[in-house]
Amino acid sequence: MRTRFAPSPTGPLHLGHAFSAITAHDMVRATGGQFLLRIDDIDQSRARPEWEDLITEDLAWLGLTWDEPPWRQSDHLSDYRAIVEHLAGRDLTYPCSCTRRDIAEAAAAPQEGTPKHGPDGRIYPGTCRGRPMSDWTEGMAIRLDLAKALPDLDVGFTETGPARAGPHRVTLATLLAQVGDPVLARPHMAASYHLSVVLDDAAQAITHVIRGEDLFEATQLQRALQALLGLPTPIYHHHRLIRDDTGKRLAKRDDARAIRTYRDEGATPADIRRMIGL
């Protein structure tokens, strides 16, 4: 068993991250497998080395160890880009200049009914589909034309998390209805989160992806990208989320619950485990 914890160095680790990292670490250590650390710094405009330092410090303080040097996405940008270019060369991509607002407006058109949301926000209605890649400039995204790339898509993945354990199926129809053509590269970025994560999970030979259930919906898209690129599929385990007193899930901005703050206040790693029910 090989799993990974993949924080984005865009803020401090909070109790939700600690829960995710400790859950994955405990599961893998119980089997004698390996735990890896991936620094998800694909978004170079938001990632900061100071946050990365604090993240590794917090994880070590929590008692976690990782078996290989951290895998930093910023060291692999040209590999991700090569895949985007390969897919573009097969004529499976198109440039997209739609803003979030454009997508929201298209989705709010009366004939579209209630706007639907997928793992990447509103379902992309395909506005730019068919645009030639010769139109592409740095400020545009690159999307995958799903119907062209995966016309016969019908694959599965196994989920072992408590909420939705069992086999799950992913088809072209479900993906188009629930996600729309996904972004492979954001403007001014080498690749999107979804593309980089499937490439990294394969490159790091991850057998089990253990992460929060907010990413369950993203899994079907990631499974489709694995099918497209001929990559192996790990087993997925989406765990419960840590929520604040009002039931809202913790986010980076919840600095009040930063591990750093608890450390400064004199908490021990055992206190943190207790607070998150471990």
Ligand code: GLU
């Ligand atoms: N950096 C992502 C996050 O913080 C990682 C997602 C994943 O584990 O695939 O949510």
